[in-house]
Amino acid sequence: MRFLHTSDWQIGKGFRFADDETLGVLQEQRLEAIRRIGRLAREQSVPLVLVAGDVWDMAQPAERTLRQPIECMRQFGEIDWHLIPGNHDPHLPGGLWDRQRRHGLPPNIHLHTTAAPVSLGADPSGREAWLLPAVLDRRHALGDPTAALDSMPTPDGALRIGLAHGSARGFGTDPDEGANRIAADRAQRSGLDYLALGDWHGATPAGPRSWYSGTPETDGFDRGGDGGGSVLLVRARSGADPVVASHRVGRFRWHRDAATLFSADEIDALDHRLRDLAGEDLGDALIWLRVAGALSADDRLRFEQRIRDGVGSALRALRIDDSALEASLGDADLGVLGSGALRDAAEALQIRAAAADRIAAAALQRLLLLARQESGA
Amino acid sequence: MKLRSLSVDQFRRFDRPVRLDGIGDGLNVLCAPNEFGKSTLLAAIRAVLFERHNSRTESIRSYQPRLGSTAPAVSLAFDHDGASHSIEKRFLLRPHARLVSNGVVFEADAAEENLAGLLGVSAARSGARNAARQTASIWDALLVDQGQSFAQAELGDGARATLSACLDAELGAVSGGVAIARLLKPVLAQMAERLDGHGRPRDRYKAALAEVEDAAREGAALQARRHALEDDLSELEAARCALAQASDPRAEAEGRAALAEARRHRDALLGQRDRVRQANAAVELAAEQRRQVRAEIERRAALRGDRDANERALSVLREAEGEALRRLAEAGAAFEAGRSAHADAQQRADAAARAMERLRAQRDETAKHARHRLLRDRLRAAEAETARIADLSARIASTRPDETAIGVLRQLSLADRADRAALLAQATIMSIGLEVPARLERPGVSDIALAPGAQRVELNGPARLVIAGVGAIEIVPAAGDRDRLIEQARTSARALRQALDAAGCADLAEAELRAAERARLVSELGDARRALAHALGPDGLDALRAAEAAARPAGGEKPPPDDAALLEALARAQGEAEAASLAERDLRDALRAPEAARDSARAALAEAELGVRTAEHERLRLAAALDGAERALPDAALAARAETVDHAHTDAATALTALLAAAPEGTVELADARILRLEQAERNRADARTRERERIARLEARIAAEEGAGLDEQIEQAARRGETAARIVSDNEREIAVLTLLRDTLREADRAARERFLAPLIGRISPYLRALFPGADLALDDRFAVSGLVRPQGGAEAEAFGTLSHGTREQVAILARLAFADMLAAGHHPSFLVLDDALAFADADRMDRMFDILHEASRRLQILVLTCRPDVAARLGGHALTLEPAP
Structure with missing residues (x-):
């Protein structure tokens, strides 16, 4: 049984750091990723896509947002x-899933x-295959949402494929650690041949026969696993x-970088490095740069x-944290x-x-720039 | 720079050419009266040095003496930098300029430019349009018009640049002040983009602040809607659950079944209750029967016991009866013997008593006679006293006067005597000594025969003394009320007489005697009455008579017997009677014991007889009762019945226990309550269905209206909007902090630099200042204006320039101008000082010191003083100038 696993x-999703234009592009590309998944399935002749939760970023999306992914899938x-x-989109009574049902769905969804x-x-x-879904009926369910999979009957000899959303390992910074926790050996316990998991945004194995697919379109810096942008x-x-194979479908690459600058040469080197890091299409890269050092x-x-102006204009987004970059008094x-x-x-x-004194450092910086401009003028 | 001579023609008040010549190096003084044209001369210097010859500005046109077509012309000769120069200018009409500089002649514009170069002003560069502005240089500070000396010199950019250049030259270093001013400009401009004049956010910053607040408000409102929607959704879920529950057919069926079951259960409980009631009655009936049978058995046993006891008691009682009879016989015999002895003793005692009684009667008779005698004597005394009382009363009645009458008589007599005495007191005393008898005739009164010899006659009325043979003498007394007194004496004498007549007495003495007799009789009558009362006693005469009659012995009075013999016999008889009586009493006492024994025996017998009778009666009753019972139900049958009844009771109790054990749970009341509850629950379910359907419809409508809005997305958008604005705010805040710090740092550095930079200028002013105000210091601001004066007597506080007195302000302002000129001169810049009518407010002392200062400065600097006051000119000294017509 072959299928695509995504989540x-x-x-x-809103990207608060981004400007309006970038935001629009980032949001549009998340829908585009669905189409790319559909095309990948066609290419690979796979008739089945399992989506392991968090299709929507919120429990109460607008009507258009609610329908958009459905319309994307309808095309396939x-x-x-x-x-x-x-x-993010738990099944609450009267919630978006009920709304979706009320709207009616194409038979392939x-x-x-x-x-x-x-x-x-x-x-x-x-060979017959059965899907065993775990359902989150609240945002943070206490206990293991996959516990019910143990006792789900399937015909003898059928493949048992679990589909669940939650944290098998727990993210260290998750304030709700303990909620939606999935037993690491769930696949074994429930006799699953594969457990398709969602929640972690970077693809990664999560135990025997258990995988997180990651998000198909990366949505942040430092997402763990492969960083996101692929389906399995x-x-x-x-x-x-x-047998699990990762296929890239994401468009954007998100990078973090850091540099310590004291001279013009180092600035030039950073310029090259950032362009290399972003790859061929700089417009698809988002970089969060932290700079330290001291510059005249x-x-x-x-x-x-x-x-800031050169590379920053080429990239989809460049966030610069220069709070540790100081001014030096050159000759x-x-x-x-x-x-x-x-x-x-x-x-x-x-x-x-x-x-x-960061303000004083900035003031000095400004003074030097102004003096420089004045002297040049 | 030194001025040498000045010629003026057709210039304001000078419509003829005049010339000021021989201007010296140092201090020059032109003293002239008001309206002379001193200020015009200063204007002419200004015009020739700073106005372009071909300018036609208002001020230049004002140079013309009157509205006319003359051409104002000024020429000035001066030395500068070791060379001689002269400049001539003619304005308005064929304007012309000519500069002869060290023998070289420049005409027109060339003259202007060269002149400007000499003066260090930028006339050529800034164009000719506004000559006044061109002179807005340091020269403004040095050419001091009349009335301008009070104010500090307003230094324009050019003037400050000139001074700064001097200072920089003196310091030998670039202050950087200009650079700072240039840098501050963009800093302030950038701040102004963010903050308005009051330091409040503006434009994008302000909008961002508003946006943050707005987004937060919108976010909160959206969150509230979101929560309301969540609440609605969970309420909808609850309502659907409730409706499902209320509509559940299984629950419905269960409810109905439960109700039917409850009703069955109640019926079962009601049946059970009846059966238990019947069983209880059966048990009670059997128990009652058993109790009755047992009571009968016990009663019979008791009867038999009683019968046996009765028989035993009867035999004991009969024995007691016999014993009592025997004791009664014995006691009766003993009593009879005692009674016979007592009867004898009684007869004897009676006889003795009778003897004594006889004697006592005799003695009573004697006493009766004695008593009668006493009464008879009292009666006789009473009758005697009665007779005496009658006699005395008659005599008293016939004796007058009585007590009252004698009192009246006494009073009348007293009054008569008094009246007569009064008459006598009023009487005319006539003392007569006649040798012959005479007669005194008194009309109405008896005549008095007067014998010879001396005598006194009292006359109470007219009288006539008749002396036989002599004649008669009429005497009339002069008393006023004699007639009344005479009448009164006559009246009282008449009253006395009548009273005495009534009493039958001749005079008062007799009346007194009779009255005393009568009192004695009255006293005697009292004695007689007391004696009668004593004899009569309290009851009066009739009672006494009755008592006497009653006490009169029947046989008439006898002589009294021998009472002593009688008394003796009586005592004897009394002794005998007492002895007999004692004997009789002893015997009677002795009779008491056998009598008590007889009574006791008689009582015991009666008791025994009663006991026997009672017991016999009881025996009969018991026998009858036993017989009746036995006849009604023989004992054997009774025993059999007892057994039967016991069994019946046990069976009934067992049946009841079994019934109770098999009873259904609960009570009828509980079952009724349950039925009510189930019926209510059924109704409630129906109500709930209606209610929940309504609630669901309402909620669905509300949710449908809200869920399509995509509240979560709106919340995200509001949050994003808020964060974006907050970033702008924070960027602005940081930018403002950076710019503020930069601005303050630049200003501070500038201030510190200027302090260093101004030090030489202050150094120049200070000696002048201290000559005027010993120990004083001053502060200059960045426009080279004096900002404050610190004087030792004023403490460390700087006095602001504006707070100084007019005089002091003028003096300080002149000193500053002097210092500027001094500094320019030291830097080989063209420089001289003109003061027009300055120091008007200085007192003599200050004026002298100012003059000293001017003199001192004039060693380095040419100074021209224009004044209208000859005294000032005289004290100032210096080189005196005169204005003369030009040749």
Whole structure:
């Protein structure tokens, strides 16, 4: 039995750091990822896609947001899509799943909101497969949402494929650690041939025959696993470990980087590194850059021009944390400042900046830039 | 720079050419009266040095003496930097300029430019349109118009630049002040983009702050809607559950079944209750029967016991009866013997008593006679006293006067005597000594015969003394009320007489005697009455008579017997009677014991007889009762019945126990309550269905209206909007902090630099200042204006320039101008000082000191003083100038 395993589409997610234009693109690409999954399924002749929760980013999306992914999936009518609720879009009474049902669904889209086994039909070899869905009926369910899988009956010899959303390992920073916790050996306990998991946004194995697919379109820096952006093509085998292959479908690459800058050369090197990191299409890369060190006014201008303005314009988004980047008084700066009151002011600011006064450091920076501009003018 | 000579023609009040010549190096003084044209001369210097010759501005047109077509012309000769120069300018009409500089002649614009170069002003560069502005240089501070000396020099950019250049030259270093001013401009501009003049956020920053608040408000409102929606959704779920529950057919059927079962159960309980009631009655009946049978058996046993006891008691009682009879016989015999002895003793005692009685009767008779005698004597005394009383009463009645009458007589006599005495007192005393007898005739009164010899006659009325042979003498007394007194004396004498006549007495003495007799009789009558009362006793005469009659012995009075013999016999008889009586009493006492024994025996017998009778009666009753019972139901039958009844009771009790054990749970009341509850529950389910359907419809409508809005997305959008705005706010805040710090740091550095920079200028002013105000210091601001004065007597506090007195302000302002000029001169800049009518407010002392200062400065600097006051000019000294017509 072959199928695609995906999760955490998070349709409707807001990216607060991004400007409006970027936000629109990021949101649109999350829908586009669904189409790419559909196309991948076609290419791979896989008739089945399992979506392990968090299709939507919120429990109360707008009507359009609610319908958009359904419409994307409808375009791939020969493929059966199986969806379960996640912690972002739990199955609450009268919630989005009920709304969805009220709207009516195309026959190839299956919503699972009751924890009961469902037949997936037989694979080409004639082996019957059953889907065992776990259903989150609240955002943070205490206990293991997959516990019910143990006792779900399936015909003898049928493949048992679990579909669940929750944390098998727990994220260290998750404030609700303990909620939606899935036993690490759930696949064994429930006699599953494959357990398709959602919640973690980077693809990663989560125990014997258990995998997190990760989100198909990366939605943040540092998402763990493979960082997201892929789906898993799974071949489940009765009584044997599944064969799992990752296929990239995401468009955007999210990177974190850090640099320590003291000279123009280092700025140039950073420029090259960032462009290399972003790959061929810089417009598909988002980078969070942290810079430290100390730059003279000239170099600071260079940094602003080459990195913030240059690379920053090429990338989809460039976040720069330069709070640790200080100003140094180079010879040129000293020349510009002369020996009078301006020099005195710069020195007064430098003394404060040396005592970790970030405002003073910024003021010094500004003074140097202004003096430089004045002298050039 | 030194001025040498000045010529003016057709310039304001000078419509003829005049010339000021021979201006010296140091202090020059032009003293002239008001309206002379001193200020015009200063204007002419200004015009020739700073106004372009071809300018036609208002001020230049004002140079013309009157509205006319003359051409104002000024020429000035001066030395500068070791060379001689002269400048001539003609304005308005064929304007012209000519500068001869060290022998080289410049005409028109060339003259202007060269002149400007000499003066260090930028006339050529800033264009000719506003000559006044061109002179807005340090020269404004040095050419001091009349009335301008009170104010500090307003230094324009050019003037400050000139001074700064001097100071920089003196310091030998660039202050950087200009650079700071240039840098501050963009800093302030950038701040102004974010904050308005009051330091309040503006434009994008302000909008972002509002946006943060707005987004937070919107977010909160959306969250509230979101919660309301959640509440609605969970309420809807609850309502659906409730409806499902209320509509559950199984629950319905169960409810009906439960109700039917409850009703059956209640019926069963009701049947059970009846059966238990019947069983209880049966048990009670059997128990009653058993109790009756047992009571009968016990009663018969008791009867038999009683019968046996009765028989035993009867035999004991009969024995007691016999014993009592025997004791009665014995006691009766003993008693009879005692009674016979007692009867004898009684007869004897009676006889003795009778003897004594006889004697006692005799003695009573004697006493009766004695008593009668006493009564008879009292009666006789009473009758005697009665007679005496009658006699005395008659005599008293016939004796007058009585007590009252004698009292009246006594009073009348007293009154008569008094009246007569009064008459006598009023009487005319006539003392007569006649040798012959005479007669005194008194009309109405008896005549008095007067014998010879001396005598006194009292006359109470007219009288006539008749002396036989002599004649008669009429005497009339002069008393006023003599007639009344005479009448009164006559009346009282008449009253006395009548009273005495009534009493039958001749005079009062007789009346007194008779009255005393009568009193004695009255006293005697009292004695007689007391004696009668004594004899009569309390009951009166009739009672006494009756008592006497009653006490009168029947046989008439006898002589009294011998009472002593009688008394003796009586005592004897009394002794005998007492002895007999004692004997009789002893015997009677002795009779008491046998009598008691007889009575006791008689009582015992009666008791025994009663006991026997009672017991016999009881025996009969018991026998009858036993016989009746036996006849009604023989004992054997009774025993059999007892057994039967016992069995019946045991059976009934067992049946009841079994019934109770088999009873259904609960009570009828509980069963009724349950039925009510189930019926209510059924009704409630129906109500709940209606209610929940309504609730669901309402909630669904509300949810449908809200869920399509995508509240979570809106919340996310509001949050994003808020965060974006918050980032802008925070960026602005940081930017403002950075700019503020930069601005403050730049200003501080500038201030510190300026302090250093101004030090030389202050150094120049200070000697002048201290010459005027010993020990004083001053502060200059960044426009080279004096901002404050610190004087030793004023403490460390700087006095602001504006608070100083007019005089002091003027003096300080002149000193500052002097210092500027001094500094320019030291830096080889063109410089001289003109003061027009300055120091008007200085007192003599200050004026002298100012003059000293001017003199001292004039060693380095040319100073021209214009004044209208000859005294000032005289004290100032210096080189005196005069204005003369030009040749």
